Amino acid sequence: MEKYQDSRDSGQGQSVSTTIFVASYEDVIVARQKVRELMNEMKFSLLDQTRVVTAVSELSRNIIVHAGKGEMTIIKYDESGRRGFRCIFEDKGPGIADIDLAMREGYSTTNSLGLGLSGSKKLCKNFSIQSTRGKGTRIEIAEWK
Amino acid sequence: MTFIGNEISSILSKNRNKICDSWKKQLIIQSRTLVELIGLNQVEKITQEISDSLIKAVKTINTHEHEDYKKLEKQVAELSREMSLRNITPTETAQLIFFIKDAIFPILQEDYGQNSIIADYILFINSIVDKLGLLTFQIYLESREELIKEQQRAFMDVSVPVVKVWKDIVLIPLVGMLDSSRTQLMMETMLSAIEDTQSKVAIIDISGIPIVDSLVARHLITAASAAKLMGAECLITGIRAKISQTLVQLGVDLSGIVTKTTLADGLQLALQMTEQKLI
Numbered sequence: 001m002e003k004y005q006d007s008r009d010s011g012q013g014q015s016v017s018t019t020i021f022v023a024s025y026e027d028v029i030v031a032r033q034k035v036r037e038l039m040n041e042m043k044f045s046l047l048d049q050t051r052v053v054t055a056v057s058e059l060s061r062n063i064i065v066h067a068g069k070g071e072m073t074i075i076k077y078d079e080s081g082r083r084g085f086r087c088i089f090e091d092k093g094p095g096i097a098d099i100d101l102a103m104r105e106g107y108s109t110t111n112s113l114g115l116g117l118s119g120s121k122k123l124c125k126n127f128s129i130q131s132t133r134g135k136g137t138r139i140e141i142a143e144w145k
Numbered sequence: 146m147t148f149i150g151n152e153i154s155s156i157l158s159k160n161r162n163k164i165c166d167s168w169k170k171q172l173i174i175q176s177r178t179l180v181e182l183i184g185l186n187q188v189e190k191i192t193q194e195i196s197d198s199l200i201k202a203v204k205t206i207n208t209h210e211h212e213d214y215k216k217l218e219k220q221v222a223e224l225s226r227e228m229s230l231r232n233i234t235p236t237e238t239a240q241l242i243f244f245i246k247d248a249i250f251p252i253l254q255e256d257y258g259q260n261s262i263i264a265d266y267i268l269f270i271n272s273i274v275d276k277l278g279l280l281t282f283q284i285y286l287e288s289r290e291e292l293i294k295e296q297q298r299a300f301m302d303v304s305v306p307v308v309k310v311w312k313d314i315v316l317i318p319l320v321g322m323l324d325s326s327r328t329q330l331m332m333e334t335m336l337s338a339i340e341d342t343q344s345k346v347a348i349i350d351i352s353g354i355p356i357v358d359s360l361v362a363r364h365l366i367t368a369a370s371a372a373k374l375m376g377a378e379c380l381i382t383g384i385r386a387k388i389s390q391t392l393v394q395l396g397v398d399l400s401g402i403v404t405k406t407t408l409a410d411g412l413q414l415a416l417q418m419t420e421q422k423l424i
């Protein structure tokens with residue numbers, strides 16, 4: 001289910017956010033579509049779209065595979081001179097014990113390619129990860145023009 | 146303070162027929178389209194059933210065994226689901242519920258107009274009916290979501306076709322999302338096609354796949370090595386420039402697989418590999 005929130009903050013232009021629950025592969029499709037739609041609307045190039053939507057696919061799938069469920073929030077901002085958006089992937093899953101290790105290309109605890117995290121970092125302009133063992137994981141990516 | 150739910154319940158119960166009737170009349174006047182869509186009989190049934198449940202529910206709503214209230218909620222949820230399937234807007238459904246107030250308040254006014262307790266009565270009914278109204282919205286959203294998911298599932302469920310394009314060459318064009326269950330299907334289809342037709346080359350065309358992430362990449366790599374085990378070569382075609390650029394950034398290594406940008410190039414290569422020529 002989606003929640004819409006429209007917050008206009010103190011003269012700093014406006015930001016609009018959308019949250020999508022991520023709990024199944026269908027939700028991954030929805031997450032990808034939402035980001036693609038937004039990027040299309042903001043006139044990002046097709047290459048940019050492919051690049052970022054691929055990362056969105058990786059990070060939302062990680063929520064399902066490694067944490068079971070979580071959510072993605074898209075925050076669009078349009079501030080003086082800067083137009084862009086952030087996607088926040090948040091879950092209350094098991095968390096990651098060693099972030100450096102998890103970020104390493106080819107590292108996977110599920111016998112997969114282990115490219116989701118390292119790849120997403122390379123694909124996005126901005127990438128930050130926070131994770132606490134037993135508490136959950138929060139990953140934020142950002143794109144702007 | 147004694148619980149006012151009991152009193153309200155008995156007032157409503159005494160006026161049950163009047164409430165149903167006036168609620169129905171409100172709907173006929175104010176919700177013309179809804180009444181036309183679902184019919185007067187249905188409207189009558191809904192008003193009676195929900196009034197009866199409400200009368201029961203207000204009696205026990207503050208106790209731990211508010212089974213009756215749960216039943217009422219269930220009824221309203223069911224109603225909302227049905228309305229959304231019939232393409233009735235969520236506003237109309239919520240209004241349908243809200244109009245019961247217009248049936249109840251005048252009755253309270255009549256009997257208790259001079260009594261200050263009427264304010265409490267109205268607050269009480271208000272909070273229950275408002276909650277039910279919100280519930281109809283929530284259920285509407287949920288049922289829409291279910292519908293979308295169902296459609297997506299149906300879309301993803303298309304079987305994987307295999308085409309024997311030439312002697313010794315099979316083609317598997319993929320469309321949509323390559324999740325694990327579809328990959329399984331693709332592998333099975335491809336492998337049995339290779340076996341049945343004794344083909345030497347399998348071409349997997351991914352032009353119809355919008356996003357190739359590491360999962361799709363892994364599936365393609367697995368498919369290619371499975372084909373090899375059966376003595377066939379696997380070509381991946383339809384990797385557009387944007388996707389191959391992204392794959393490189395992602396760190397996916399497809400160097401072990403023969404790839405071609407277009408299906409035409411792939412077919413040409415396949416013909417060479419099987420020592421055939423286009424006549």
Ligand SMILES: Nc1ncnc2c1ncn2[C@@H]1O[C@H](COP(=O)(O)OP(=O)(O)OP(=O)(O)O)[C@@H](O)[C@H]1O
Nearest residue numbers: 062066095102108109112113114115116117137359
């Ligand atoms: N949201 C998460 N919660 C808990 N652990 C995670 C989460 N995301 C990633 N991880 C851990 O980090 C590791 C690396 O993640 P990454 O996405 O790079 O690889 P993968 O998911 O295992 O494989 P791939 O994405 O290539 O199919 C995972 O194997 C997992 O142990």
Ligand SMILES: [Mg+2]
Nearest residue numbers: 058062116117
């Ligand atoms: Mg991953």
